[in-house]
Amino acid sequence: xxxxxxxxxxxxxxxxxxxxxxxxxxxxxxxxxxxxxxxxxxxxxxxxxxxxxxxxxxxxxxxxxxxxxxxxxxxxxxxxxxxxxxxxxxxxxxxxxxxxxxxxxxxxxxxxxxxxxxxxxxxxxxxxxxxxxxxxxxxxxxxxxxxxxxxxxxxxxxxxxxxxxxxxxxxxxxxxxxxxxxxxxxxxxxxxxxxxxxxxxxxxxxxxxxxxxxxxxxxxxxxxxxxxxxxxxxxxxxxxxxxxxxxxxxxxxxxxxxx
Numbered sequence: 001x002x003x004x005x006x007x008x009x010x011x012x013x014x015x016x017x018x019x020x021x022x023x024x025x026x027x028x029x030x031x032x033x034x035x036x037x038x039x040x041x042x043x044x045x046x047x048x049x050x051x052x053x054x055x056x057x058x059x060x061x062x063x064x065x066x067x068x069x070x071x072x073x074x075x076x077x078x079x080x081x082x083x084x085x086x087x088x089x090x091x092x093x094x095x096x097x098x099x100x101x102x103x104x105x106x107x108x109x110x111x112x113x114x115x116x117x118x119x120x121x122x123x124x125x126x127x128x129x130x131x132x133x134x135x136x137x138x139x140x141x142x143x144x145x146x147x148x149x150x151x152x153x154x155x156x157x158x159x160x161x162x163x164x165x166x167x168x169x170x171x172x173x174x175x176x177x178x179x180x181x182x183x184x185x186x187x188x189x190x191x192x193x194x195x196x197x198x199x200x201x202x203x204x205x206x207x208x209x210x211x212x213x214x215x216x217x218x219x220x221x222x223x224x225x226x227x228x229x230x231x232x233x234x235x236x237x238x239x240x241x242x243x244x245x246x247x248x249x250x251x252x253x254x255x256x257x258x259x
Contacts, residue, residue: 019078020088023095026074027102030067034102034109036060041109045120046129054122054166057113061173064106068177071099072184079188096190100181107177114170121163 037060043053075096078084084092120128 017088019074020091020095023071023074023078023092026067026071027095027098030064030071030099030102033060033064033067034106037064037106038109041113044113045116049120049122049128051122051162054117058166061106061110061170065173065177068099068103068106068180071095072180075099076184076187079190093190096188100184100190103177103181103184107174107181110170110174110177114167114174117163117167117170 037057040053040057040060043049044057075092079089079092079096
């Protein structure tokens with residue numbers, strides 16, 4: 001009877017499980033940072049726009065890019081492994097779809113910040129849109145960057161050449177993200193429409209309010225007996241309007257003839 005070494009298989013399974021868990025932690029971190037960047041990007045050009053906001057955007061953007069590089073290497077190395085088990089491959093493909101979608105959102109928000117920053121310059125704060133918002137996104141950025149606090153002493157004046165330097169750096173970073181997205185599609189061929197989401201992390205949660213609304217909607221559809229009542233009400237209103245118009249026309253004719 002041949003002897004089977006199960007230890008090698010168990011070690012391989014444990015290794016792939018750890019790689020999948022590490023990938024989930026990295027992707028979740030990137031999703032939070034991208035969401036923070038989107039929140040901060042919505043304040044650019046408004047009354048809360050400032051040098052501190054632009055610096056928070058830069059720090060958040062740098063954190064997102066570092067995570068993106070790490071995740072790209074991690075997922076690419078495992079998805080290109082031909083010996084990866086089928087279940088682990090499905091998990092990696094789910095992470096790959098979540099990662100690529102987050103990276104595209106980051107690219108869109110970076111382009112938005114780049115274009116809006118070109119229109120609304122911090123050199124002339126009078127041109128900023130008075131949105132009525134107060135405060136900033138310092139606390140949100142601190143949570144996303146895992147820092148205790150980002151409170152800084154506000155700079156009284158805009159340093160010379162800071163905006164042009166920032167725009168040049170940001171333009172290079174946008175090109176790098178764009179190049180990374182292209183390289184990802186070339187290295188790993190994961191068809192998004194073929195990846196089936198499963199589990200609570202990737203499922204769309206339906207709240208109790210939505211469920212109740214759907215239930216009421218289905219009940220209304222299943223009770224067609226109410227439709228004739230609505231139709232009779234409409235017919236009664238139309239008939240009443242016709243009677244009013246007829247009475248008004250009759251009175252007008254009477255006034256013309258007897259005046």
